[in-house]
Amino acid sequence: MFKLNLKIALRNLWRNRGITSINVGGLAIALAAFILVVLYFTYETSFDKTNPNYNNIYVVGRIEPDFKTNYTSPPLAKAIKQNFPEVENAGITKRGFFEFTMKNGNNTLFAKNFMQADFNAAKILDLKPTGGLEKPAGVADRLSYLSEENMKVLFPNKTDNKPEMVGMGPSNSGITSKINGSIANNLHSNITFDGISIGNEIGQGENYGYNNYTTYIQVKPGTDVANLEQKITDLYRKELLKGETDQKTIEEIKGVSTFLDPLANLHLRPKAGNDAPYKILIALFVLGILILVIACINFTNLSIAQATKRAKEVGVKKVMGAYRFQLTTQFLTEIFIQCFVATILALTIAELALPYFNNLFQVNLSIWNIENNLFWQLPLILCLITFVAGTYPALVLSGFKPALVLKGNFSTSKQSSWLRNGLLIFQFSIAVIFIIGLFIINAQLKYMRTQDLGFTANQVVYIKNISLFHKPEKFAPVRDKILKIQGIKSVTVATGVPDGSENGGNGYTVNGVQKSIDFVDVDFDYFETLDIKLKEGRFFSKSFSTDTTNSVVINESAVAKYGIKNPVGQTIRGCNIDYKIVGVAKDFKAQGFESAVQPTIYAIKNPCGNSKTKIMVKIEENRMADALAALKAQWPQINPQDGEDFRYEFLDELYGKLFKKQEQLQSVFFAAALLTIFIAILGLFAFAKYITNGRIKEIAVRKILGASDIQIFKLINSSFFIMVLVANVISWPVAYILTKKWLETFAYRIDLPVLPFVSSATITILLAVITVSIQAKKAVKANPVDALKYE
Structure with missing residues (x-):
């Protein structure tokens, strides 16, 4: 039975290859965009997850009356470890504040990011020098490592991991330093470096006034973090108050507190930082979902539109004893085949587009990497889109009544018509939102590039x-x-x-x-x-x-x-x-x-x-x-x-x-606007074809009764014009709220303009009228005799 259903499915798909191509092509393009978004989303949300203690590591930060910061003083980590048994380990790191040179003969390295860390921080952050993490012998001793990439710059022919001496600064400085080996620099982490110096302790002799270190703690699983946060605040205030007699300073210290920020937060939404990257990532993910939804809507719409062509087939099969479940399975098989082909095409398109995507977001993503989780996500997405796009059309097609369809009295129900129109309106609503968003992003970027900065960076x-x-x-x-x-x-x-x-x-x-x-x-x-x-x-x-x-x-x-x-x-x-x-x-x-x-x-x-x-x-x-x-x-x-x-x-x-992040957003919205318009127009084109074909005889009768070509064009376009207009009216409030929220992330921004809303309506209405008119032209120019000669 499955073999027969498969053969029928392939025949039907080939017989309607025009519509099948539109269905598969639109779905493939949308799915390719979604694959890229999923890859990027997975990458951005998995920073530092290779750390075995990922869920138990926190940064200790300070909250002052006027600001919040991740920078703390060296003694705090030791005090936390000594006072709270739920803290397994505590350590500190410090970033270098300038770039310096390292030399080995003619090989020169410019170290932009050389970090210091104590041994406890190195353990917490799972830093792994080649040969293993060693504890320096003395309190003042340091073990220095270069990242594997930078070690190759200075020692391109090095095959062992023995210590090396390097020159520091210019060639005539006479200053040398010992490099104990190389260390893996995990670029998929918030803790990256050109090199690192690890000591038993760092920041010796610096008191609570030197707030230029980052404190990391590792807590025991199940720790009440909120309670620990309050206890660290009490400890910090107690330490600051030691020896303090000035009443005003004492009151100010009471207004200081601490916070614990999970390692999971540091990349996208740190408590002491900007969460704009997180908002942009969520917006990008929602955008990818919407593009895929639009493609699924196309699929559903076109499948329902083809219902009349499959009605007699269903009627005959039911008369011959086929059950509705069998027919539903058959139609879902057809839909699954189309979705499967679309997935293969989507992978090809995504692979071709990936270099441009990587360049835009400055990442190095790969589809054929088991760590990106696509190996289980894609089958899940395939089943999901088959279910979403295919369930309703399959139920509609399998639900035809044989007595009606075999008499030729079949017509699609009003419910199906309302659904088709509703889905088309939804498609264009999303397209309008993207168009408005693109215009407003462009306007804000133009404002940023032309606004007086208050200083001159040129020259x-x-x-x-x-x-x-x-x-x-x-x-x-x-x-x-x-x-x-x-x-x-x-x-x-x-x-x-x-x-x-x-x-x-x-x-x-x-x-x-x-x-x-x-x-x-x-x-x-x-x-x-x-x-x-x-x-x-x-x-x-x-x-x-x-x-x-x-x-x-x-x-x-x-x-x-x-x-x-x-x-x-x-x-x-x-x-x-x-x-x-x-x-x-x-x-x-x-x-x-x-x-x-x-x-x-x-x-x-x-x-x-x-x-x-x-x-x-x-x-x-x-x-x-x-x-x-x-x-x-x-x-x-x-x-x-x-x-x-x-x-x-x-x-x-x-x-x-x-401006980089906003330029990325601009590029993404430009691509999304083009994609959503393209997919919506693609669906509208095929949909208009079916609607027009269904009204061939009506058009012929109208022409015989004296209707002009313009009147017929107006008749065919009127319903689509209304639907696109409704889509604009629905999407404007949504676009207004979303773009207003985005603009509020800027301290200096444009006033929300009216022109993008008017422009989006003009663009979508014009595209809809042109698309429908192109498809209707054949029916309008046809000889009425050809449509009525068999009556």
Whole structure:
């Protein structure tokens, strides 16, 4: 019986190969898009899952009155381990804050991310050097490892895992360091590095004021995490209060707390960070599901539309004794065959599209990798789409009554008609949402690219270096040598560049009011190099000797946060120094458009700040190439500590990376809008063909009675026009809510425009009218005699 059903199914599919091709093709394209989305979703949600203690690892963070951060101090981990038996292990790590060079002969490595970790953190994070994780012999000893990839850069012919000596810095520095071996760098993890230094302890001698470490704890299974979180908060406050007598400080400490963030959260939605990547991933996954649903709707619609052609077949089979269950099985077999072929085609399309997808999202996904779970997900998806797309058509086809269909009195029910129309409206509603979303994303990106940032990144070159310029007099010789090169307009050095990265934060007091604000330690010409505008007062100048001791510039947001009136000349206290405010800088979007400008203080002297290492040079546009060539040639003399290792990045390119996620979203929505429109139009085309074929005789009679071609076109298009119009009306409120929510993720955004809603209606109505008219043209131009001659 199965063999017979299979033969009938293949015959029917071949006889209706046009519609079969549309069904299979549309489903294959949608399924290919869904496969790519599932691959990416699986990849993004499985970071660090190879860690055997994945579910029991937490980051300990701090909650201050003004901010939340993952950075804590070194003594906290040891205190947690000693006081709470439910904590199996606790350790700390610290990231390097600048890039340095490592050399082996002519082989050079630029280590951008060299991490420190204590032995306990290495165990918690499951770090695995080749040969196994070893505990350093002494308290102060360190074992240094390079990632396997970087070890090959320095030692391309190395076949053993013996320790090696490498040069640090320029060739003439004479500084060497021991590399104990290589270590696997799991790129599918939140803890990645170029190299790592592991010690028994790190951060010795640093107290609770040094909050630049990350604390990891591993708890016992079944631990009450909320209760532990509160206990750690109590412990942390207790430690901070030791020896403290100032009542105001005591009250401030009582407002400080801690939190525990699961390792599972760190990649997509950290508590002390931005959860935009998580929202984008969920949106992408929903988008993939909707595209697949639209394709399934097409399948259902076309299958129901073909019902009349299969009615007599069903009638004959029922007269011959076939049961409804057997007929349902037969039709589901046909549908399964189509879905199976669509799945094979989808894998082919996905494989062809994968390089472009990988390039867009900067990942390295592969369909033929058992770790991506497609081996069990695809069969499940195949069965699911067969059930979703095929169940109702199979029940409709198997439910025909023989007495009616064999007399020729069969017509599809109103229920089927309502379902077809409803599904078509749903399809176009989704397409409209994607079109509106695409227009609004484009508008926001255009706004971001054209809006005044408050500073000028063009023609500014960020030069990386390893020298620490704490004082202006140390940087002055470097500045003077750089300025002698033709084409260079200004030079400065600071603790950070405006590329979206976070600045440090400290507590500062104005008029008895203490607030935590960002700090950036700078040198002369910082504001001039970046073309930052002055609101009032002045910027730093060599003409004022106090500028290198106790003068600061604050931005507009800091003035607003403290509520200062006439800020120039007033005192702001921080790091045990009474600073004089000499100027107010206009706000500029250093962190991009998603975050509001942070209240910030700029100082040349800041004992509590970070090292000034980031050199910025403003160069004339028409002399850029010559100036960079001269800088490279003269760098060993300009900055001997860096020697021949001159390297740079353009600041506008660094800042442009802040738009990457939104550009990805734009590309995805563009592809989704095209796909949904294509699939919807594909289904509409085939659907219109069946509707038109069913009205051939009606059209012939109308033409004989004098109806014009325009009137007939209008008649055929009217129902589709209404359905597309209804789809727009339904989708507008949904699109409005979704796009408004998305725009709210930006601190600086456009007002929600009306044009995308009008444009989506125009586009979908025009496409529907053109599609239906093309299909109706054959029926309109046909000779009425051909349709009526057999009557």
